[in-house]
Amino acid sequence: MRDAQRGVLLIGLPGTGKSTIGRQVARRLGRGFLDSDVVIEQRLGESIREFFEREGEPAFRDIESSVLEELTQPGSAPMVVATGGGIVLRERNRERLRTCGERVIYLRSSPQDLHRRLRHDTTRPLLQVADPLARLRELYEVRDPLYREVAHFVIDTGRPSVAALVNMIAMQLELGAAPPPA
Numbered sequence: 310m311r312d313a314q315r316g317v318l319l320i321g322l323p324g325t326g327k328s329t330i331g332r333q334v335a336r337r338l339g340r341g342f343l344d345s346d347v348v349i350e351q352r353l354g355e356s357i358r359e360f361f362e363r364e365g366e367p368a369f370r371d372i373e374s375s376v377l378e379e380l381t382q383p384g385s386a387p388m389v390v391a392t393g394g395g396i397v398l399r400e401r402n403r404e405r406l407r408t409c410g411e412r413v414i415y416l417r418s419s420p421q422d423l424h425r426r427l428r429h430d431t432t433r434p435l436l437q438v439a440d441p442l443a444r445l446r447e448l449y450e451v452r453d454p455l456y457r458e459v460a461h462f463v464i465d466t467g468r469p470s471v472a473a474l475v476n477m478i479a480m481q482l483e484l485g486a487a488p489p490p491a
Contacts, residue, residue: 315387315410315411315412316340316381316385316387316388316389316390316409316410316411316412317331317334317338317340317387317388317389317390317411317412317414317478317482318381318390318392318406318409318411318412318413318414319331319334319389319390319391319392319414319416320392320394320396320397320406320413320414320415320416320456320459320460321394321415321416321417321418321456321466322394322418322420322423322445322448322449322452323394323423323427323448324418324423324426324427325394325416325417325418325423325466326416326418326466326471326474327344327391327392327416328344328346328391329471330416330466330471330474330475330478331344331389331390331391332389333471333472333475334389334475334478334479335388335389337475337479338389338479338482340386340387340388340389341386341388341389342388342389342390342391343380343388343389343390343391344390344391345373345376345377345380345390345391345392345393345396346391346393348376348380349369349372349373349376349393352372352376353372357369357393358437360372370395370398370399373393373395373396373402374399374401374402374405377392377396377402377405377406378405381405381406381409381410381411383409383410387411390411394448394452395452397452397455397456397458397459398451398452398455403455403458403459406459407458407459412461412462412482413459413460413461413462414460414461414462414463414464414478414481415456415457415459415460415462415463415464416464416466416474417453417456417463417464417465417466418465418466418467419449419467420442420445420446420448420449421442422466422467423445424441424442424445427441427445462478462481464477464478464481
């Protein structure tokens with residue numbers, strides 16, 4: 310039950326439902342919710358897409374790392390935090406996710422499911438390419454092992470409803486024991 314009192318960090322590819330599910334998990338647990346991308350945009354005073362296009366990915370990843378450190382400071386109230394899809398790309402961030410004391414949940418979706426969800430979304434910089442499905446496959450291939458490396462739980466978001474996913478996450482948190490790696 311001690312784990313149910315820890316914060317929750319949601320990781321996964323763009324479009325897996327981190328923000329949508331995160332809000333519902335926070336409500337269910339009676340905690341605050343933060344979306345790290347919203348925090349970054351508030352800090353920048355512009356959209357991530359605009360910053361990304363002007364300054365490039367490395368500058369964005371620097372800010373993303375800084376925000377992750379702030380949101381996982383020891384002693385802060387346990388929150389539910391939806392992270393950006395690329396948070397795991399830097400070893401520094403993976404180490405932070407492993408050692409911050411929060412429960413890390415990987416919301417996993419297939420590239421095909423994500424493509425169906427995101428095909429009309431123009432706000433995600435990494436998907437503004439000629440073949441978004443191929444890009445999602447590339448992102449999945451690179452990031453899936455990194456998400457699994459730091460996750461306490463892996464939850465497939467392909468078919469279940471948001472309510473069912475929230476129930477699965479709450480149950481895992483209440484049980485407090487991580488399942489064996491998938």
